[in-house]
Amino acid sequence: MTTAHDLAARFGPALDIRPESLGEAAQDFGHLVRAEPLGVLRPHSAAEIGDLLEFAGPRGIPVSARGGGHSMYGQGQAGGGIVLDLRALDRIGPVTDTQVTVQAGALWRDVLAATLAHGRTPPVLTDYLGAGVGGTLSAGGLGGAGHRHGLLADQVLELEVVTGSGEHHFCSPGREPELFHAVLAGLGQCAVIVAATLRLVPAPDRVRRYCLYYADLTRYLADQRRLAHEQRFTHLEGQARPVGEHGWQYMIEAVAPHTGLGPPDDGTLLDGLAHDPAALETEDLAYGEFAHRVDTDEEVLTTTGEWLCPHPWLNLLLPDGSAESVVRAVLADPAFADLRETGLVLLYPLLSDRLRAPFFRRPSGQVLYLLALLRTAPPDSPGTAAAMVAANRAAYELARTQGAVAYPVNALPLSDADWRDHYGDRWPALADAKRRHDPHLVLARGHGMRF
Ligand SMILES: Cc1cc2nc3c(=O)[nH]c(=O)nc-3n(C[C@H](O)[C@H](O)[C@H](O)COP(=O)(O)OP(=O)(O)OC[C@H]3O[C@@H](n4cnc5c(N)ncnc54)[C@H](O)[C@@H]3O)c2cc1C
CATH class of the missing domain: 3.30.465.10 (Uridine Diphospho-n-acetylenolpyruvylglucosamine Reductase; domain 3)
Known part of the structure; x- marks a missing residue:
């Protein structure tokens, strides 16, 4: 077995084994699982990465790449191995x-x-x-x-x-x-x-952002589907938002660029949509300001401390035919009741024929919806965080029976059978590529995939 001592002998001071560095690499944005590596290497070139992998492979030492560190459930961790911190x-x-x-x-x-x-x-x-x-x-x-x-x-x-x-x-x-x-x-x-x-x-200089509100999920999804097909907007997302004590409303967030002639024509863009016209919000922003819209949330949540709390997030891709029933079931589920206080629910459409990467899994059909259930757990209650992960698992199983697949950046434990199911008829091709390019199976074990 290779020890930290062997690694230090091979990589010298380039291998960071300071407790604070190992502690950082044992964590991620999810703050739900921890796996401490033997060391952290900060390569400045492809050659340094190659050197490490040539050493690690035959010795079976796990290696994980880490960039922004925004994994939710240890995907970028390498317990007993090496984390390649790529920030340099x-x-x-x-x-x-x-x-x-x-x-x-x-x-x-x-x-x-x-x-x-x-x-x-x-x-x-x-x-x-x-x-x-x-x-x-x-x-x-x-x-x-x-x-x-x-x-x-x-x-x-x-x-x-x-x-x-x-x-x-x-x-x-x-x-x-x-x-x-x-x-x-x-x-x-x-x-x-x-x-x-x-x-x-x-890049456009300026964009107009529209927030269109719906009391009714069926109409919301119908307009989302229509807008995805018609491509009236350059950006199309949306959210479910709590209203009252138990209810939900839905908001399409759609964006169109200003042209040389000025702002886009609202009448043409919104024609025939079923949103509540009295609740319509529009706002003109510089493109860069719009692209950075989440920065403010990060600042606020950093100030309140929530940015550093556990994040049992779940992202599912739902087929058009069952999206409505899955969304209704999840939003009514008492195990997700905390979404009303500390959560954000994204719900927006994608078109399957635009998603070209062959190993990106998606449900069948041309229209699909991303359902992102983004919650924060209290910092000092592992039991609560574990219950939220268990709720993710139950929601995943329910959605899967309706044809959904996971967008695999989640706080969601997956078994070998789940991974095979996730990749379906692409599994043999992935396993083949894995054996060819990573014959010692040392890379990215944090996803929990076994070949
Ligand atoms: C606040 C927040 C908002 C997000 N918003 C979105 C969004 O709008 N859309 C979206 O699609 N996703 C979103 N995500 C998910 C995010 O894109 C993924 O979790 C992504 O994998 C994070 O990459 P990272 O480098 O920051 O994380 P890391 O934890 O550093 O890496 C994540 C995974 O990628 C692998 N990896 C990292 N670098 C490399 C590399 N160079 N080569 C090969 N593998 C590598 C790691 O091994 C690990 O498995 C969001 C996540 C957070 C926390």
Whole structure:
């Protein structure tokens, strides 16, 4: 068995074994599970990552990449192994009119700042810009422009990676496509992403944001479905919000850019929709201000301390046909009653044919909905947090019987059978890619997938 001593002998002072560093790497945004590594390595190059993996693989030492650290349930942890802290790999640029190359440890907020300086933006962004590039591309990456452009991972033109066996590759749809497709939305199983070249589009200067309110879930979903198909807006998301003691209302958040001629035409954009016109809210914002809309929440929740509390979050992708019944069941479930106080419920549509990464799992049918149940547990009550994770599990099982799949960035324990079920007929292809590129099965064990 390899010990911390063997690792220190091989990697010297580059291997950080200070208790505070091990403690940080044993944690993540979820604050629900802890697994302490033997050491933390902070590579500055692909060669250093390759060196580590060549050493770790034959010795069976688990290795996990860590970027923004926003995992919910230990996905980026490496108990008894090495955490590759990629934050020093954060170079961005050069930016051209159509693309930018960014290293995997960069955060989306830094990518956007660099591209906006050239009037450009990635076509799709996550709601929260503090997540890491590598971690998001390995999950897939969902955002409000997804109904038009697909996943963040679908915007990647080329990847620089180091495979589990320590090999350095550049891959793209035309060069080693099998590796390229196994890495995007591949949950870090086959390779560590070192850098990605991303497609860029012109960024609007200003956008108009519409909040459309609905008392009725059926009408809300019908309008969401219609707007996804018609693509009237550049950004389309939405939420379920508590109203009164037991009720819920629904809000579509839709955004359209100002053009050279001024703001968009409200009449055309809202024509025929079933929202409550008296409750309509509109607001004009600079594009960058809109993209950073979650920053204020982060600031407030950091001040109240909630940002550092346990986060038993659950993201499900629901098929169109059963979305309404699953949403009704979950929102009425007493085990999710705390969503009314400390939660945020996202509910918005995506179109399956826009989601191109082959290993990104989605329910059948063209329209699907992201249902994100984002809750905070009290800091000093492990029993409450565990009950919330158990409720996630029950909701997942219920939704799965209705054709849903998980967006696998959750506080959700999954068994071997669950993972096989998740990947369905893609499981043999994933297992094949895993054995080829990570033959010692050392990468990204934190997801709990066994091959
Ligand atoms: C506040 C908040 C808001 C979020 N909003 C969105 C959203 O709008 N849309 C969305 O899609 N997701 C969202 N997420 C989920 C987030 O995108 C994922 O959890 C993502 O994996 C986080 O990446 P990270 O680098 O920050 O996390 P980390 O914990 O560092 O990494 C997460 C996972 O990615 C793997 N990984 C990290 N870097 C690499 C790499 N270079 N190569 C290969 N694998 C790697 C890790 O091994 C780990 O399994 C949100 C999460 C939070 C906490």
